[in-house]
Amino acid sequence: MKRFFQFAVAAIIGLAGVSAVQAQTYSSGGNEAPQASAFPWFAYRHASTYEEGVLTGQARLLHAQGLYNQLTADAYVRAQDGYKKQLENRQQEVITHFKVKQINADFRAQNMPRPLSKEKLDQWNRQDQPNRLSRQEYNTDTGALQWPAVLQAQVFDGHRLVLDDLYARRAAGDFGVNSPFYQQVNQSTSQMRDRLKNYLKSEDRWFSSQEYTHAQKFLNGMLQEARLAPDLDGLAAN
Structure with a gap:
């Protein structure tokens, strides 16, 4: 077992x-x-x-x-x-x-567009800016302004006299957006521009569209002139 x-x-x-x-x-x-x-x-x-x-x-x-x-x-x-x-x-x-x-x-x-170079942006900025007044429109030797016929109308006499006096007494340092010279020019040209637009829309308009465009270009050039440094050789005699 x-x-x-x-x-x-x-x-x-x-x-x-x-x-x-x-x-x-x-x-x-x-x-x-x-x-x-x-x-x-x-x-x-x-x-x-x-x-x-x-x-x-x-x-x-x-x-x-x-x-x-x-x-x-x-x-x-x-x-x-x-x-x-x-x-x-x-x-x-x-x-x-x-x-x-x-x-x-x-x-x-x-696929994104390439960023623009600084040179291209500067070029566009210059193109967007209005041109300065020509030598015929603004004599830096005497400070005299040659106004377009439209702006020589009696309704603009007050503003035109103020601007003639400002440019006739302009000094070498009278330029730049922060200067009193620029601010006074900006105020007078803006008032003239607004009044010109009002006449453009009214029945009392005495100028053509081409003359209106030329007058606006002159006012823009005057403001651009006040923003930039003046011709020092010409202002030295003032």
């Missing part, structure tokens, strides 16, 4: 080892879990002896425990693999987001 139980214990240990090997084989690459019916020593549905039935039951219990451990380990491995792929997907999402932003920035940079 003692020999029989020693043999039984050895059989149980052997069956447990087979179950462990089967579990290891499944976890290393199998796709389907091992089943109890796959083992030939589980094929019998009856026990020839009482001792054989006890050993078979213990073998099934050990096999079930090994299978549970194997499936638990496999589930953990699968969960970790899924978590790893989730992290990789998040990383790829971030990379894709910034790649799209970079592509968008590159496209905008390639």
